[in-house]
Amino acid sequence: MTTNRRQSLKPRKIPQQSRAEQTVAAILEAAARVLETKGMDGMNTNLVAQRAGVGVGSLYQYFPNKDALIVALSKREGAVFFAEAAGALSEPTGQGALKHLITVSVRQQLRRPALARALDFEENRPVIANELAASKAAFHEVIRQILVRKDIPPQPNMETATDDLVAILRAIVDAAGERGESDRRDLESRVSRALFGYLGIVDRQPEKSRTRK
Amino acid sequence: MTTNRRQSLKPRKIPQQSRAEQTVAAILEAAARVLETKGMDGMNTNLVAQRAGVGVGSLYQYFPNKDALIVALSKREGAVFFAEAAGALSEPTGQGALKHLITVSVRQQLRRPALARALDFEENRPVIANELAASKAAFHEVIRQILVRKDIPPQPNMETATDDLVAILRAIVDAAGERGESDRRDLESRVSRALFGYLGIVDRQPEKSRTRK
Amino acid sequence: MTTNRRQSLKPRKIPQQSRAEQTVAAILEAAARVLETKGMDGMNTNLVAQRAGVGVGSLYQYFPNKDALIVALSKREGAVFFAEAAGALSEPTGQGALKHLITVSVRQQLRRPALARALDFEENRPVIANELAASKAAFHEVIRQILVRKDIPPQPNMETATDDLVAILRAIVDAAGERGESDRRDLESRVSRALFGYLGIVDRQPEKSRTRK
Amino acid sequence: MTTNRRQSLKPRKIPQQSRAEQTVAAILEAAARVLETKGMDGMNTNLVAQRAGVGVGSLYQYFPNKDALIVALSKREGAVFFAEAAGALSEPTGQGALKHLITVSVRQQLRRPALARALDFEENRPVIANELAASKAAFHEVIRQILVRKDIPPQPNMETATDDLVAILRAIVDAAGERGESDRRDLESRVSRALFGYLGIVDRQPEKSRTRK
DNA sequence: TATGAATGAGACTTCATTCAT
DNA sequence: CATGAATGAAGTCTCATTCAT
Numbered sequence: 001m002t003t004n005r006r007q008s009l010k011p012r013k014i015p016q017q018s019r020a021e022q023t024v025a026a027i028l029e030a031a032a033r034v035l036e037t038k039g040m041d042g043m044n045t046n047l048v049a050q051r052a053g054v055g056v057g058s059l060y061q062y063f064p065n066k067d068a069l070i071v072a073l074s075k076r077e078g079a080v081f082f083a084e085a086a087g088a089l090s091e092p093t094g095q096g097a098l099k100h101l102i103t104v105s106v107r108q109q110l111r112r113p114a115l116a117r118a119l120d121f122e123e124n125r126p127v128i129a130n131e132l133a134a135s136k137a138a139f140h141e142v143i144r145q146i147l148v149r150k151d152i153p154p155q156p157n158m159e160t161a162t163d164d165l166v167a168i169l170r171a172i173v174d175a176a177g178e179r180g181e182s183d184r185r186d187l188e189s190r191v192s193r194a195l196f197g198y199l200g201i202v203d204r205q206p207e208k209s210r211t212r213k
Numbered sequence: 214m215t216t217n218r219r220q221s222l223k224p225r226k227i228p229q230q231s232r233a234e235q236t237v238a239a240i241l242e243a244a245a246r247v248l249e250t251k252g253m254d255g256m257n258t259n260l261v262a263q264r265a266g267v268g269v270g271s272l273y274q275y276f277p278n279k280d281a282l283i284v285a286l287s288k289r290e291g292a293v294f295f296a297e298a299a300g301a302l303s304e305p306t307g308q309g310a311l312k313h314l315i316t317v318s319v320r321q322q323l324r325r326p327a328l329a330r331a332l333d334f335e336e337n338r339p340v341i342a343n344e345l346a347a348s349k350a351a352f353h354e355v356i357r358q359i360l361v362r363k364d365i366p367p368q369p370n371m372e373t374a375t376d377d378l379v380a381i382l383r384a385i386v387d388a389a390g391e392r393g394e395s396d397r398r399d400l401e402s403r404v405s406r407a408l409f410g411y412l413g414i415v416d417r418q419p420e421k422s423r424t425r426k
Numbered sequence: 427m428t429t430n431r432r433q434s435l436k437p438r439k440i441p442q443q444s445r446a447e448q449t450v451a452a453i454l455e456a457a458a459r460v461l462e463t464k465g466m467d468g469m470n471t472n473l474v475a476q477r478a479g480v481g482v483g484s485l486y487q488y489f490p491n492k493d494a495l496i497v498a499l500s501k502r503e504g505a506v507f508f509a510e511a512a513g514a515l516s517e518p519t520g521q522g523a524l525k526h527l528i529t530v531s532v533r534q535q536l537r538r539p540a541l542a543r544a545l546d547f548e549e550n551r552p553v554i555a556n557e558l559a560a561s562k563a564a565f566h567e568v569i570r571q572i573l574v575r576k577d578i579p580p581q582p583n584m585e586t587a588t589d590d591l592v593a594i595l596r597a598i599v600d601a602a603g604e605r606g607e608s609d610r611r612d613l614e615s616r617v618s619r620a621l622f623g624y625l626g627i628v629d630r631q632p633e634k635s636r637t638r639k
Numbered sequence: 640m641t642t643n644r645r646q647s648l649k650p651r652k653i654p655q656q657s658r659a660e661q662t663v664a665a666i667l668e669a670a671a672r673v674l675e676t677k678g679m680d681g682m683n684t685n686l687v688a689q690r691a692g693v694g695v696g697s698l699y700q701y702f703p704n705k706d707a708l709i710v711a712l713s714k715r716e717g718a719v720f721f722a723e724a725a726g727a728l729s730e731p732t733g734q735g736a737l738k739h740l741i742t743v744s745v746r747q748q749l750r751r752p753a754l755a756r757a758l759d760f761e762e763n764r765p766v767i768a769n770e771l772a773a774s775k776a777a778f779h780e781v782i783r784q785i786l787v788r789k790d791i792p793p794q795p796n797m798e799t800a801t802d803d804l805v806a807i808l809r810a811i812v813d814a815a816g817e818r819g820e821s822d823r824r825d826l827e828s829r830v831s832r833a834l835f836g837y838l839g840i841v842d843r844q845p846e847k848s849r850t851r852k
Numbered sequence: 853t854a855t856g857a858a859t860g861a862g863a864c865t866t867c868a869t870t871c872a873t
Numbered sequence: 874c875a876t877g878a879a880t881g882a883a884g885t886c887t888c889a890t891t892c893a894t
Contacts, residue, residue: 020858045884046884046885054858056859057857057859057888060885060887061857107421163388163392164385168384168385168386172380175380178337179376190411193410193411194411197408197410197411198403198406198407233874257867259877262877267875267876270875274874277871279867414887449878465805470862471863472862480879480881482879484879484880485866487879490865492863586818586820586829593811593813595815597803599811604673611872619839620807622831623832657863662854683887683889684889685889693855695854696890699889709882
């Protein structure tokens with residue numbers, strides 16, 4: 001079974017000694033690596049613990065179950081990203097903000113493509129999604145604030161548009177990740193075209209940069 | 214575990230009697246329904262067999278293992294779709310063909326959104342992907358032939374563009390499916406904007422249809 | 427943990443082939459023996475399966491969890507017993523019926539004292555008790571019908587009296603079982619004295635049988 | 640598992656400073672409360688320590704293992720009780736002494752019924768029983784001295800009678816505890832009838848107090 | 853001495869797959 | 874061919890106990 005008892009997915013205890021902090025970090029990183037390598041199906045708590053160099057017990061000391069591990073991982077990955085993403089709001093124009101967001105997202109997703117991909121999927125599982133609702137809302141709010149800017153065509157349905165943008169972004173970058181791409185510039189350009197197109201933003205300057213490859 | 218012994222994923226025998234065909238169909242449909250309802254995690258061969266009204270043994274008579282079931286399901290879903298999609302090629306213009314493709318894809322994905330979503334994911338698992346390589350190639354060829362048309366800006370990298378288009382398409386429609394949307398028209402419009410934008414097709418006629426909601 | 431998911435404790439499937447019936451019987455008997463020997467704490471599903479000569483999987487094919495095993499065992503033991511106990515009702519007098527009940531109970535409890543003791547305890551756990559409520563009620567009804575007879579002093583509170591009688595009976599016989607006693611006659615006499623005393627039945631004939639040991 | 644390594648069950652050290660005494664008391668009381676609330680199955684050393692407001696380590700400082708905790712608890716409960724029970728010996732008549740004993744026992748058992756019940760059961764586990772043999776013997780000696788009095792019919796087997804009396808007593812009171820009874824008077828009366836009946840003491844005065852309820 | 857982090861054996865349970873009937 | 878009983882490897886999680894700080 002994937003998930004057993006329905007318990008809080010929140011961390012069981014917050015590490016109080018520095019030794020514990022290290023343990024938690026090690027577990028999380030091990031989980032990340034296993035997820036990257038073998039996917040959710042190949043990930044199991046014993047393996048994660050082993051790779052982290054701790055006993056399974058330690059894992060369960062901090063995470064009530066496997067899903068909690070995913071949640072924690074999502075949050076860990078999301079934290080850095082969100083900070084950078086929020087920076088988009090200080091861009092003067094909406095389109096600039098969007099560009100910023102794209103840049104940041106692409107970089108994030110490309111940092112550890114396999115991990116990002118795996119998490120993207122897991123985050124859709126209701127149990128997980130539920131736990132991450134808050135973070136997701138915060139992120140969506142950022143996007144909403146961008147879409148509302150003057151230089152972006154008004155969108156009929158804000159929520160839908162937000163979802164779509166995120167979905168498109170992830171889709172392209174995940175696909176790239178799967179192919180092992182790593183040319184950020186090109187990727188950003190492709191994503192931009194799709195997103196700007198979606199939003200109905202026509203011609204943002206005679207783009208010369210379209211690299212023929 | 215996802216897959217145990219490595220065996221051929223091809224159906225074990227081609228049913229030649231109609232009774233067998235019915236059995237296979239029943240199993241496949243049962244699998245589809247379970248996949249829709251409980252996701253891959255909640256799907257197991259015993260359950261599928263039971264829902265199909267046959268013994269597990271019979272299931273293994275026709276499918277060497279669980280993955281073969283997924284493959285067969287993917288092919289079943291893909292078959293109808295591919296036929297319709299290929300029809301796009303008879304459209305005179307590239308943009309028309311693309312529209313056609315979008316319409317068909319949206320319809321397909323919206324027919325059984327949960328199933329489509331689940332399969333989309335499974336199809337990425339290497340074992341499955343490998344088995345479906347041929348079908349995928351055929352589909353991609355269709356897209357390639359569209360992209361090559363005169364009224365579509367030349368794409369720097371054909372393979373990438375194809376992948377991206379499919380990814381975007383799926384992403385938007387999956388998101389819609391998850392939200393329970395069912396307005397095909399609106400969906401098609403959103404998808405179009407993203408895809409045309411991606412391809413660098415600027416303003417296809419002053420679009421008045423953008424519904425403000 | 428003793429009990430995990432809250433599921434029905436009812437048997438998962440009823441054996442349809444005779445092979446299955448044998449398996450179920452073997453599992454139950456193995457469980458009984460383990461319970462007798464090592465108590466609930468020493469009983470685990472793997473061991474039971476092994477002793478039954480089947481795989482654990484088979485055990486779970488018929489019993490959704492460990493507790494279901496206990497319930498089934500209780501019912502198995504209770505069934506024979508109840509049939510015999512109900513016979514008490516055909517005794518002409520209430521006191522006769524009581525004697526009958528005592529005889530039957532003592533015999534039952536002495537057949538497999540350790541098992542009886544262990545089950546007595548387990549049957550008090552709420553999860554189990556709940557499942558056995560019906561059987562228990564039936565048994566109590568028999569007692570109630572006895573207590574209502576003319577030659578038994580009216581009891582202020584029927585339910586309490588019933589509970590007490592059963593408790594006393596079990597207590598004495600369990601104690602005897604623990605000591606390894608097996609003189610049924612003596613045991614019956616001791617139980618009778620306690621029960622008749624409890625019910626306020628004074629001198630039922632000059633009892634000569636009081637063995638000096 | 641119930642007990643891991645076999646070690647002495649005696650407290651590891653006799654606390655000589657009052658702080659230590661307090662710690663031990665806190666642990667014991669925490670154990671009692673957990674036992675009452677969640678039964679032996681729900682009791683675990685980490686929880687007990689936490690409830691006691693100390694680290695697990697401290698618990699193991701004073702108790703070599705979980706069973707030692709039970710033993711200590713049994714002794715703690717037994718101590719007060721034994722003192723009161725011994726008072727029975729100063730009663731002039733045997734029957735008076737017995738009454739005294741009953742009163743005391745009922746009070747004891749009713750003080751914390753759930754705890755008493757749980758301990759009753761644990762005390763039967765060989766490992767525990769063994770450790771408590773001395774206390775038990777002392778208590779049984781008190782009963783023996785009562786049974787030997789002139790106004791009590793001679794019992795064929797002293798040890799058996801003692802065991803039985805205790806068993807009956809516990810059985811009735813435990814049952815009462817389980818039902819949530821708390822009418823000591825009524826309970827004493829019921830116990831008396833059973834015990835006197837068991838001992839073959841016929842009519843202790845025309846009892847008018849039998850409350851019809 | 854106290855603390856609480858760490859440990860890992862072992863318990864429970866599931867499910868893909870096989871095979872006797 | 875069909876059936877469904879049987880299997881057992883593998884995964885999840887708990888908790889008594891130890892030990893570094």
